Amino acid sequence: MKIALVLAVATALVVPASAQAHEGAPSPRAAGQTLRLHDPVGDTWSYSDVSGYVPDPQPAADVLRAQVTHGRNAVGVRMVLDDLRHLGTQWYRVEIQTPTGILWFIVEAGKRHYAGIVYQEVQGEWVGVRGVGHSIDYAADRMTLRVPRRLLGEPAWIRVRMRFELGVPDGTFWTDNPVNTRPHATFSARVPAPAAAHGGR
Ligand SMILES: [Ca+2]
Numbered sequence: 001m002k003i004a005l006v007l008a009v010a011t012a013l014v015v016p017a018s019a020q021a022h023e024g025a026p027s028p029r030a031a032g033q034t035l036r037l038h039d040p041v042g043d044t045w046s047y048s049d050v051s052g053y054v055p056d057p058q059p060a061a062d063v064l065r066a067q068v069t070h071g072r073n074a075v076g077v078r079m080v081l082d083d084l085r086h087l088g089t090q091w092y093r094v095e096i097q098t099p100t101g102i103l104w105f106i107v108e109a110g111k112r113h114y115a116g117i118v119y120q121e122v123q124g125e126w127v128g129v130r131g132v133g134h135s136i137d138y139a140a141d142r143m144t145l146r147v148p149r150r151l152l153g154e155p156a157w158i159r160v161r162m163r164f165e166l167g168v169p170d171g172t173f174w175t176d177n178p179v180n181t182r183p184h185a186t187f188s189a190r191v192p193a194p195a196a197a198h199g200g201r
């Protein structure tokens, strides 16, 4: 019953994507069903409640690579950082756009939960979500998120917008994303579903 409830919530609260559909100038086709992104070293930004974004190298928040895989059963998102550590609180924010909407996922890691907890953001609220898997490997500087396609409505394609944020107790935050060298990420190119996942077309 719990699973059914979560699925209903996820389906009901998909937000129309039209407003953001033109961001990021995606190419119409991604190579295969895996999209690989490479990001520069040192393009992290710091900010706080009282300051704007300032270029500020921070290896513990520096995304170097990312990968989006659109598999037959699930969408996989991987982020590789320069020097991921047990430091402060960390948020991996992953938005998955489909032809019918956008779903927001967050993996939060921090003191006493550096293994990470995955949430779905639904109308500003963070709710637990079943069936979404994640892992954080601090030795490999890598976070992996796996979202079943059924939770996304078995989409013909997806685009992903992702970013990493690190906050430390003095109120300083850093952010980076694998799509550009600016503080704010844009959506990736489309990653189509494997033909077998939507009727063999
Ligand atoms: Ca980077």
Ligand SMILES: [Ca+2]
Pocket (backbone or CB within 6 Å): 039, 040, 043, 063, 176, 177, 178, 179, 180, 181, 182
């Ligand atoms: Ca970047």
